[in-house]
Amino acid sequence: MKLHVVTFGCQMSAADGGELAAPLLARGFRAAQAPEDADAIVLNTCTVRQHAEDKALSLIGRLRPWKEQDSGRVLIVAGCAAERLGGWIRERFPYVDLVVGAKSIDDYPRLVEEALAAKFDALAESAAAFENIPSALDPAAPIGWSSAVVAPVTIMRGCNYSCSYCIVPSVRGREVYRPYETVLAEARAKAAAGAREILLLGQTVNSWHARGEDGRERRFPELLRAVAAIDGVARVRFESPHPYFFDDALISAISGVAGAGDHVHLPVQSGSDRALTRMRRNYSSASFLSLVERIRAARPSIELSTDIIVGFPSESEDDFSRTLELAERLRPTWTYAFKYSPREGTESAAMSDDVPADVKEERLSRLNALCDRFAEDALKARIGRTVEVLDESGGYGRTRDGLRVKWGSPARPGQLTTVLATGVAKRTLLGESQ
Ligand code: 5AD
Ligand code: SF4
Numbered sequence: 001m002k003l004h005v006v007t008f009g010c011q012m013s014a015a016d017g018g019e020l021a022a023p024l025l026a027r028g029f030r031a032a033q034a035p036e037d038a039d040a041i042v043l044n045t046c047t048v049r050q051h052a053e054d055k056a057l058s059l060i061g062r063l064r065p066w067k068e069q070d071s072g073r074v075l076i077v078a079g080c081a082a083e084r085l086g087g088w089i090r091e092r093f094p095y096v097d098l099v100v101g102a103k104s105i106d107d108y109p110r111l112v113e114e115a116l117a118a119k120f121d122a123l124a125e126s127a128a129a130f131e132n133i134p135s136a137l138d139p140a141a142p143i144g145w146s147s148a149v150v151a152p153v154t155i156m157r158g159c160n161y162s163c164s165y166c167i168v169p170s171v172r173g174r175e176v177y178r179p180y181e182t183v184l185a186e187a188r189a190k191a192a193a194g195a196r197e198i199l200l201l202g203q204t205v206n207s208w209h210a211r212g213e214d215g216r217e218r219r220f221p222e223l224l225r226a227v228a229a230i231d232g233v234a235r236v237r238f239e240s241p242h243p244y245f246f247d248d249a250l251i252s253a254i255s256g257v258a259g260a261g262d263h264v265h266l267p268v269q270s271g272s273d274r275a276l277t278r279m280r281r282n283y284s285s286a287s288f289l290s291l292v293e294r295i296r297a298a299r300p301s302i303e304l305s306t307d308i309i310v311g312f313p314s315e316s317e318d319d320f321s322r323t324l325e326l327a328e329r330l331r332p333t334w335t336y337a338f339k340y341s342p343r344e345g346t347e348s349a350a351m352s353d354d355v356p357a358d359v360k361e362e363r364l365s366r367l368n369a370l371c372d373r374f375a376e377d378a379l380k381a382r383i384g385r386t387v388e389v390l391d392e393s394g395g396y397g398r399t400r401d402g403l404r405v406k407w408g409s410p411a412r413p414g415q416l417t418t419v420l421a422t423g424v425a426k427r428t429l430l431g432e433s434q
Contacts, residue, residue, distance in 0.1 A: 002029065016102075040074035076098045165346055177208050196233065199238070228257045234390065235390065252298065262299075262400040264302060278348070311360030313354060379403060379424040386421070
C-alpha cells in the first residue's frame with residue numbers, strides 16, 4: 001500500500017505532513033513515488049489566503065475519479081482549511097474518508113485508525129500497533145517531503161496573537177508549548193538519524209517558553225543554544241519569530257551561537273504605521289527598523305527575509321510608499337509578498353476590502369520588482385566567492401544564511417561542502433565544488 005502526502009501552506013504545515021503520515025506508515029503504508037501510484041492520499045490544507053484554500057478544494061474535486069476507481073483507496077483531508085470548513089467539506093465531497101482539522105492533530109492517529117477500521121473493518125487486530133505512534137515522522141523514513149538532512153522540529157502549536165487579518169489563531173487555537181526535554185529529545189534523535197540542520201517551528205516561534213523537568217522556566221534563546229549544542233547539529237534555524245518577542249537575549253543568542261542566526265525570517269507585513277496599527281502588529285515601522293539595526297549590529301553578516309501584505313483595507317498610495325521605503329531600508333534577501341485576502345471571522349474581514357483588485361496587483365508587482373532586485377543582488381554578491389553549503393540532496397543545498405545553491409558534483413547528502421559560486425539562475429546560486 002502506497003501513501004502520498006500533498007502539503008499546502010507554511011513550514012509548520014509541511015512539518016505536520018510527517019505526523020499526518022505516521023499512523024499510515026505504522027499501518028504498513030510506504031511512500032508512493034508519484035501521486036498516481038498512491039493507495040492513500042493525505043491532503044494537508046492551508047486557509048491563510050483564499051487562494052491557498054481554493055487550491056486544496058480544487059484538488060479534492062479533481063481526486064474524485066481516482067478515489068471512485070477503487071473502493072480500497074483512502075482520501076484524508078487535514079490541516080487548516082479542514083479545520084475551518086470541516087462540515088462543508090464532508091457534505092460537498094462525500095467520497096472523502098476522513099476530514100480532520102488542524103486543532104485535532106493530537107487525536108489524528110486515533111481518527112485515522114477509526115476511519116481505516118470503518119473502511120476495512122479491522123480495528124481489533126491492529127489497535128495494539130497504534131499505542132506508540134511517534135509524534136513526528138521518523139526522519140530516516142523514505143518520504144519525499146522532508147529531507148533527513150534538514151529536520152523540522154515543531155516546538156509549539158497555535159498562536160495567542162490577534163493580527164487582524166489572520167485566520168491562524170482561529171484554526172490552530174491558543175499556544176501550546178512542547179516541553180523543553182521533548183524538543184531536545186526529538187532534535188537529538190533527528191541528529192542521530194543524520195539531520196545536520198534543525199528547523200525549530202512555531203507560529204510565533206520565539207514566544208516559546210516552558211518549565212523544564214527541574215522546574216526551571218526556559219525561554220526560547222536557551223532552547224536555541226541547547227539545540228545548537230547537540231552533537232552533529234551544524235545549523236539551527238527558526239521560523240517564524242514575531243518582532244515583538246525578539247528581545248536582547250535572543251539577539252545575543254543569535255550573535256553568539258555558531259550555526260544559529262545566519263539567516264532570520266522576520267515578517268514585517270507593512271511599512272505604514274497606520275496599517276500596522278490596524279493590523280494589530282504591536283510595533284511601528286521605526287521600532288521594527290531599530291530591531292533590525294540591533295540585530296545587524298550584533299551579527300553584521302546576517303541575511304534577513306520577510307513577509308509583506310499589500311492592499312490591506314484602506315491602504316493608500318502613501319501607506320504603500322512607506323512599505324516600499326521600509327523594504328529599501330530592510331533590503332530583505334528574499335520576500336514573500338501577498339495581496340490581502342479577507343478571511344471570514346477575522347477582525348479585518350469586517351473592514352471594507354476597498355483596495356481594488358487591479359491596484360493590489362499593481363502594488364504587488366512594484367513591490368516584487370524591488371524585492372527581486374535585492375534578492376538578485378544578494379546572490380550576485382557571492383559570485384567569485386566560496387560558500388559553505390549543506391548538501392541536502394545531491395548537489396542541492398543552502399548556505400548558512402539560507403541561499404539556495406546548485407552545483408554539479410557527486411551527491412554527498414548531509415555533508416558540508418565548499419562551493420565556488422559562479423553564477424545565478426532563478427533565485428539560486430550556481431557553483432562548482434571545490
Ligand atoms: N491576506 C494576505 N496575506 C496574509 N498572510 C496572513 N494572512 C493573510 C491574509 N489574510 C500572510 C502574512 C503572513 C504569511 C504567512 O501570510 O504575510 O506572514
Ligand atoms: Fe496555512 Fe497558516 Fe495553517 Fe500554515 S498555519 S497551513 S500558513 S493557515
